[in-house]
Amino acid sequence: MSAADTTTPAKVPPPRQAPPPAPKRPGGRPTSGGAATPWLLLAPCLLVLVLVMGYPLLRLVTLSFQKFGQAQLWGFQPAESVGLDNFAEVLGDREFWAVVVRTIIFAGGAVVLTMVIGMLLALLLQRVSGWLKTLINIVLVASWGMPVIVATTVFKWLFDTDYGVFNALLSKLPGVDMIGHNWFADGPQGLAVIMLLVVWGAVPFVVITLSAGLTQVPKELEEAARLDGAGAWGVFRFVTLPILKPIVVMLTTLSVIWDMGVFPQVFVMRNGHPEAEFQVLNTYSYDRAFVVNDYAQGSAIALLTVLLLLGVVAVYMRQMLKIGEVE
């Protein structure tokens, strides 16, 4: 457990130094509880996070620098350090780069679709009658609340080769015969279906959050812009969008993080064994670890995924901190 101990100092020192300067703080917030109180309140939470999250996180890093396969898992051989070998191997693998590109295209497409459809629906909801708004809201919330596994199962059924209703509906169009069409015969088509599933599940949250934001856009501003001769697009572009920007940034970054992290949708859709052309970063890392039994390389891939997301995460965190600071 020495690994767990090494993570503790990073979080604990600040409280030790805290007591002396605390009283100097001029006015501001009420700190009557004494400087130790907040840390006592935080202690259980930090303890859980450091122990349960800190240690595995550290282990993820050390693991990616070791040789760790089945022999090490069963304890037949000690795990030895291999330096950057795992990373070199992963980064030198053409397949890895194909997976990276596929993941980025998949996530990028899903994010753009989610945000555009979400924004359009939020704007639409402002314009429809009250009863219809309620109906759409119920459907949105119900699809948002659907367990991902259930939603994936339902989409699998909708797009079934022989009995899927989607093929049947398409075939009703004149000149189209899609009965028996297998959507998962090749990667791009299959991933398009999975993207549809991801977007269907993600849009409700975006619509509902944006709708809440839209109610805060002052009507007078839009009115004024309209009087100044702005069209519908102009009002949206120069009045609505700038006000919604913080929410849009938050939703976009969250969507990027979520859509890059798609796992169960691909995994379940392909019956637990995604083919090579369906692999995205997360399933690829899983595959390396638990199918090929190379836990070290799986960890290296997971770590590279985290690094890839770091930039987006930074933007998200800045936005969240801004929100946190205001209050």
Add this chain to the structure above:
Amino acid sequence: MSTAATTDRRRSRLGWNLVGLLVFLVAGFPLYWMLNTAFKPAKDAIDPDPSLLPTGITLSNFTRALHIADFWGPVGRSLVVSLTVVLIGVVVGTLAALAISRFAFRGRKIVIVGILAVQMVPLVAMIIPVFLLLNDLGQYDRLTGLIITYLTFILPFTVWTLRGFIVNIPKELEEAAMVDGCSRTGAFIRVVFPLLAPGMVATSVYGFIQAWNEYLYALMLLSQKNQTATVWLGNFTTKHGTEYAPMMAGATMMAVPIVVLFLFVQRKMAAGLTAGAVKG
């Protein structure tokens, strides 16, 4: 002039309503089709040209779903895991949320950044070390292992959401109570807690749903005989193919309670999640 404007507006309202109706049908279709398949006779489900309207109502798919593999066992385990996680999460999370929203102390920002950052670590990335760790600790295939693991994603979320609810409770209320002779703890219990309770309920329900819906860890950390509800749904696909009609019945049983719960708390949660977002 004004009547022309109103008819114009009425006409555009009608157009938007037509678009909205289309959206309603498309967005709701997967849900409708799940229910439709679940309640239709199994032989009508395997029809290459299925009827879009219900062809008759039967519960036989539900009976089949309940018999295909033990249903109540997985549901019970999911309940135990989710309820324990939420209970610990809300108690520990409320304390932490109070600390970061009601106290100014050095290191507050680091803690906030830490909690947000932890939330950003993809769960899938953690599965390998968690699997190895629980393996070493002899916690593989134990519900406790799953509970502890779930805390890592429920806790940061709970802290952050509760913080949103707490900052919306005016500090003056507590201060007034303290002026009237309440201790800080007394002021919290008598003033803040009653106002925070609805937010705590909403956060708990939401956390419960998250824990209930989790799939990967439940799949990896528990064996077949200890599977939870989400993994149970995989039993309908065998080497011989998928039994879709009973599977949709199973999906319905899994989804309906969760969706109903979600409908109740969603409004409150949306408010909590975006609190201050626009003002910022």
